[in-house]
Amino acid sequence: MNQPPEPKADKSGVRRHNLSLVLRTVHEAGETTRAAVAARVGLTRPAVSSLVEQLLDLGLLVESGKTFSGQAGRPGTVLKPADTGPAGLGVEINVDYVTVRVVDLTGTDRVRRTEHLDNRDATAADVLARAARIAADALDAAAERHLAPAGAGLALPGLVSGGTVRQAPNLGWNEVPAEALFAEALADLRPGTADLPVASDNEANMAALAELWSGELGDLRTFLHLTGEIGVGGAVVVHGELLRGAHGFAGEIGHLVVDAEGPRCRCGSRGCLEQYAGQAALLAAAGATDVPDLARRAGTGEPSALAALADAGRMLGRALSGAVNLLDPEAVVLGGIYPRLMPWLAPAVAGELATRVVSGLWTPDTERLRPASATTDASRGAAALVLHDVLSDPLAYAPR
Amino acid sequence: MNQPPEPKADKSGVRRHNLSLVLRTVHEAGETTRAAVAARVGLTRPAVSSLVEQLLDLGLLVESGKTFSGQAGRPGTVLKPADTGPAGLGVEINVDYVTVRVVDLTGTDRVRRTEHLDNRDATAADVLARAARIAADALDAAAERHLAPAGAGLALPGLVSGGTVRQAPNLGWNEVPAEALFAEALADLRPGTADLPVASDNEANMAALAELWSGELGDLRTFLHLTGEIGVGGAVVVHGELLRGAHGFAGEIGHLVVDAEGPRCRCGSRGCLEQYAGQAALLAAAGATDVPDLARRAGTGEPSALAALADAGRMLGRALSGAVNLLDPEAVVLGGIYPRLMPWLAPAVAGELATRVVSGLWTPDTERLRPASATTDASRGAAALVLHDVLSDPLAYAPR
Numbered sequence: 044m045n046q047p048p049e050p051k052a053d054k055s056g057v058r059r060h061n062l063s064l065v066l067r068t069v070h071e072a073g074e075t076t077r078a079a080v081a082a083r084v085g086l087t088r089p090a091v092s093s094l095v096e097q098l099l100d101l102g103l104l105v106e107s108g109k110t111f112s113g114q115a116g117r118p119g120t121v122l123k124p125a126d127t128g129p130a131g132l133g134v135e136i137n138v139d140y141v142t143v144r145v146v147d148l149t150g151t152d153r154v155r156r157t158e159h160l161d162n163r164d165a166t167a168a169d170v171l172a173r174a175a176r177i178a179a180d181a182l183d184a185a186a187e188r189h190l191a192p193a194g195a196g197l198a199l200p201g202l203v204s205g206g207t208v209r210q211a212p213n214l215g216w217n218e219v220p221a222e223a224l225f226a227e228a229l230a231d232l233r234p235g236t237a238d239l240p241v242a243s244d245n246e247a248n249m250a251a252l253a254e255l256w257s258g259e260l261g262d263l264r265t266f267l268h269l270t271g272e273i274g275v276g277g278a279v280v281v282h283g284e285l286l287r288g289a290h291g292f293a294g295e296i297g298h299l300v301v302d303a304e305g306p307r308c309r310c311g312s313r314g315c316l317e318q319y320a321g322q323a324a325l326l327a328a329a330g331a332t333d334v335p336d337l338a339r340r341a342g343t344g345e346p347s348a349l350a351a352l353a354d355a356g357r358m359l360g361r362a363l364s365g366a367v368n369l370l371d372p373e374a375v376v377l378g379g380i381y382p383r384l385m386p387w388l389a390p391a392v393a394g395e396l397a398t399r400v401v402s403g404l405w406t407p408d409t410e411r412l413r414p415a416s417a418t419t420d421a422s423r424g425a426a427a428l429v430l431h432d433v434l435s436d437p438l439a440y441a442p443r
Numbered sequence: 444m445n446q447p448p449e450p451k452a453d454k455s456g457v458r459r460h461n462l463s464l465v466l467r468t469v470h471e472a473g474e475t476t477r478a479a480v481a482a483r484v485g486l487t488r489p490a491v492s493s494l495v496e497q498l499l500d501l502g503l504l505v506e507s508g509k510t511f512s513g514q515a516g517r518p519g520t521v522l523k524p525a526d527t528g529p530a531g532l533g534v535e536i537n538v539d540y541v542t543v544r545v546v547d548l549t550g551t552d553r554v555r556r557t558e559h560l561d562n563r564d565a566t567a568a569d570v571l572a573r574a575a576r577i578a579a580d581a582l583d584a585a586a587e588r589h590l591a592p593a594g595a596g597l598a599l600p601g602l603v604s605g606g607t608v609r610q611a612p613n614l615g616w617n618e619v620p621a622e623a624l625f626a627e628a629l630a631d632l633r634p635g636t637a638d639l640p641v642a643s644d645n646e647a648n649m650a651a652l653a654e655l656w657s658g659e660l661g662d663l664r665t666f667l668h669l670t671g672e673i674g675v676g677g678a679v680v681v682h683g684e685l686l687r688g689a690h691g692f693a694g695e696i697g698h699l700v701v702d703a704e705g706p707r708c709r710c711g712s713r714g715c716l717e718q719y720a721g722q723a724a725l726l727a728a729a730g731a732t733d734v735p736d737l738a739r740r741a742g743t744g745e746p747s748a749l750a751a752l753a754d755a756g757r758m759l760g761r762a763l764s765g766a767v768n769l770l771d772p773e774a775v776v777l778g779g780i781y782p783r784l785m786p787w788l789a790p791a792v793a794g795e796l797a798t799r800v801v802s803g804l805w806t807p808d809t810e811r812l813r814p815a816s817a818t819t820d821a822s823r824g825a826a827a828l829v830l831h832d833v834l835s836d837p838l839a840y841a842p843r
Contacts, residue, residue, distance in 0.1 A: 202803040209803040265689040279769065281686065288681070288771025289665040292804050295768040300761055300799055303702070312764070312799040361700055364712070365765055368695040369679070371688025399700055399712040403602040403609040404692050 058094075061086065062437045065094045066103055069122050070148070070434055076119030095122065102128040103148060103437055124148040129193035129433050129440050130185060132239075133426025134225070135246055136174050137200050138162055138213045138273035143177045145185040145192070146426040148433065152418075154184045167208075167219040175228035182233060193433050193440045194240040196425025197225055198249035200274055204291040206243055212309035213274045242428060246421035247276025247294055248285055250378050253424030255280055256431070259416040266372045267363070269296060270379035270421065271325075275317040279370060297321065299362040319358035322380050325351060334380045341387045352387035359388065360395025367400045378415030385414050458494075461486065462837045465494045466503055469522050470548070470834055476519030495522060502528040503548060503837055524548040529593035529833050529840050530585060532639075533826025534625070535646055536574050537600050538562055538613045538673035543577045545585040545592070546826040548833065552818075554584045567608075567619040575628035582633060593833050593840045594640040596825025597625055598649035600674055604691045606643055612709035613674045642828060646821035647676025647694055648685055650778050653824030655680055656831070659816040666772045667763070669696060670779035670821065671725075675717040679770060697721065699762040719758035722780050725751060734780045741787045752787035759788065760795025767800045778815030785814050 061084075068080050075083075081091040098104040106120045126147045133144045139161055145154040156177050162170045174197075182192060199221055201211025206222035208214075222241045230237040251268035254260060264283040270276040277296030279286040286293050297317040298310050305314025318324055322334065329351035331337035340348035363375055375396075381388060389412060397407045405411070433440045461484075468480050475483075481491040498504040506520045526547045533544045539561055545554040556577050562570045574597075582592060599621055601611025606622035608614075622641045630637040651668035654660060664683040670676040677696030679686040686693050697717040698710050705714025718724055722734065729751035731737035740748035763775055775796075781788060789812060797807045805811070833840045 202801065210801065212801070277769070281688070286681065286686075286770070289773040290771055290804070292801070293769065293771040295771075295801050295804065298768045298799070298801050299765040300701075301703070303761055310801050361703055362765075365699040365762075366769055368698045369677070369693065369766055369769060370686070371690055371693040371695075373689040399698070401602065401610065401612070401692070401695050401698050401710050404690070404695065 059436060059438050061090070062094055062098060063435055065091060066098055066124070066437050067434050069098075069104060070124050070150075073149070074121050074123050076122060078119050080122070098437060101437060103433070103440075124150075126151065126153075127189035128191065130190040131426035131429030131433075132178060132182065132185075132192040132195040133198070133249075133422040133424065133429070134174050134178055134195060135198040135249070135420065135422035135425060136162065136170060136221075137246060137421075141170075141174045141177055142420065142422040143174070143181045144422045144426050145181050145190060146423070146430060147190055148430060150427075150430070152423070153188055153190060154181045155422075156181050162214060167214070167216050167221070168224055170214070171219075171221060171224040172228040175225055175232060178225075178229055179232035182236070192236065192239055192429070194242065194429040195225070195229070196249065196428040197221055197241060197243035198246040198421035198425045199243055200246050200272065200276065202292045202295075203243050203245050206241070208243075209292075240429075240432075242425075242432075244425075244428070245276065245278070245292075245294065246270065246272075247278040248287075249421040249424035249428065250276070250415070250419065251278035251280050251285065251376075251424070252431075253419035253421065253427055254376055254378065254415055255283065256424075256427050257416050257419050259419070260376075263374055266374045266376055267296070267366055267370065268376045268378060268415070269359075269363075269381065270415075271320065271322060271377065271381045272379045273322050275321050276379070277366075279372075281370075296362060296366055299365060301358045301361045316358055316362040320355040320362075325355050325380075328354065334383065338383050341384070349387060352384060353391045356388040356391025357395055360392040361399065363392065364396050364399035364405075367396065367405055371404055374411045374413060376413055376415050378419065382414035382417065459836060459838050461490070462494055462498060463835055465491060466498055466524070466837050467834050469498075469504060470524050470550075473549070474521050474523050476522060478519050480522070498837060501837060503833070503840075524550075526551065526553075527589035528591065530590040531826035531829030531833075532578060532582065532585075532592040532595040533598070533649075533822040533824065533829070534574050534578055534595060535598040535649070535820065535822035535825060536562065536570060536621075537646060537821075541570075541574045541577055542820065542822040543574070543581045544822045544826050545581050545590060546823070546830060547590055548830060550827075550830070552823070553588055553590060554581045555822075556581050562614060567614070567616050567621070568624055570614075571619075571621060571624040572628040575625055575632060578625075578629055579632035582636070592636065592639055592829070594642065594829040595625070595629070596649065596828040597621060597641060597643035598646040598821035598825045599643055600646050600672065600676065602692045602695075603643050603645050606641070608643075609692075640829075640832075642825075642832075644825075644828070645676065645678070645692075645694065646670065646672075647678045648687075649821040649824035649828065650676070650815070650819065651678035651680050651685065651776075651824070653819035653821065653827055654776055654778065654815055655683065656824075656827050657816050657819050659819070660774075660776075663774055666774045666776055667696070667766055667770065668776045668778060668815070669759075669763075669781065670815075671720065671722060671777065671781045672779045673722050675721050676779070677766075679772075681770075696762060696766055699765060701758045701761045716758055716762040720755040720762075725755050725780075728754065734783065738783050741784070749787060752784060753791045756788040756791025757795055760792040761799065763792065764796050764799035764805075767796065767805055771804055774811045774813060776813055776815050778819065782814035782817070 081088045105125045131146045135142045140159045142157045202209040208219040247270045250270045268278045275297030277294040298315045302314035306318045308315040329348040481488045505525045531546045535542045540559045542557045602609040608619040647670045650670045668678045675697030677694040698715045702714035706718045708715040729748045
């Protein structure tokens, strides 16, 4: 008596969980069989078969050919994630470009569009409408490949929370309801997308997720990720999760002070890292027109290019040494414009880290200071975030 | 067939968990009844009564007097955590003092010993033996109060992992097996403590835990905690957990660079925060003999004291603005020597934060920059860590 009610196992909840488990297992394997999935996840063959049938019906898995299971018994049919059906739409809006990608459930880029244009010249609404137009165009191309968006991820260069850009100093944006403006503009162009889920985050966070989920990092799960663009974005990943802080704004490494009396920054402070290592500052210091031009000049040994890169590297190293002292990461990953400039930046960055980080915290080691993978960027992360949601709850993304 | 074995509910595991749940519930309430505990934790009255009997037998709870339950039925007996029996021994070894506390299960300080002495003058083994002597003395006093240590926590001013101080620049320690040296020295003095569990951590982490568990922070669960001593220690608490980083060394805010060309620091870098806002630097700049002297001089308006505090405050603010940009905490808590210096430090710190933190990330607000509670320090946190372990698994601390 007075026994509280037994918590009931929520059977539909368990099934949803198991659908996700099976889909993720196939996704990770790339190609596998029902028997291998059952062995991997610890469910019975009949249970796995039932779950697989539902995922086939939903168009999230496909079967092809035959293979031998490697054990006694019938050969198993090969299962793969579908390369048609639900896809991730990833949109990165940065200061001087917009990139849109459509990525299928196998993780393959299927459509990619980049437009270089100065987004400081237009209103926020116009910039988001422009991004929606590029996205609509990409979705037309995706539809020809029998792909339909399961959601859209928006990567934005500023403080983002609740679907709104609270502040993006380099764009001059304040309190811009980016998700709503993008969704409305897209729905005007493609009425079928009116109820498309849209998620938004800081572009540096999205780029770090792309890196984390790229498979390129091995066991690395605690790292700092910088993206060099007009601004310098930062993200902190701790044990495989983004560190978001109290309001979702953590990671603003571009505004670490590297010279207290340095040039004024758009954020209102002075001597922020991005005044030295941001793209605009770096190109101006080197007298280069764009990043390929800078890399070419440095490659030919032009002194002003080498000096500008060494200076930027020292400032990067100074800010990073503070961040490493504070966060004790396994590695620092440099993305955006930095990977192609590593030969000239890395020595100065590494030198500052070696001198300024408390010694037990950092051992100079090429694996600890590394360029981001060539295939990862914020638009890729934004698309991956959508696919992550599909994999986490396949039923929520049943075909519309 | 081929059904995998059902995972068996581990009944003894469930009972251990429930013992902890009941003990923690009484601990949080201070005084309560079996009925109130049952209502709170969602177990039956008979189950709670059985668990309470075991906790009474273990000497972790005590009964006293009678109360009415406030509802129909028999009056319930008042339950309280025991103020005898298992206690937390907390030991802080810092550069110029050792503090030892014994804290009982109610959370009350029962014994406290501080010795001011320069630990840079002795070997690491001698310093740890000295701390063990003070601890043995405190345990003698605790035994008279019928308290016996359930474990010891060691708070140390450096990078600590695996029971070892990897590096403590201000003490000149490298790879010092502090837990083992302390435990051996203590066991020589009090043979009964030979198998006492000893846990160690950085003193700033311990101080942050003391603050987190003090009940003084309200809903605050994501904060930066600085402790001003000879060095400046830092800890990062995110959603109620210490951020430890990849190797357990996160939080070294004392070595954030605030002036790249500044004075050389013991860590090997230049212009680290502690060269400006550490106790030694601050006293030297102000021409004061100790912190009370500095506070007295500042209180009488002595210009050199006021200037030294304003300078230190600006440097603290500069380093903190970087940390806030990176971590997005709800608040910054200043402990160690800083609380008594807040009237003169806080304006300069707040000014830098207001100017240098990306504006959406920080709103000047007296609750966001605050002194640590008067009752919390690293030795308190070290003792609390032991009690936390007792509360988490009471059976592991059955009387010896």
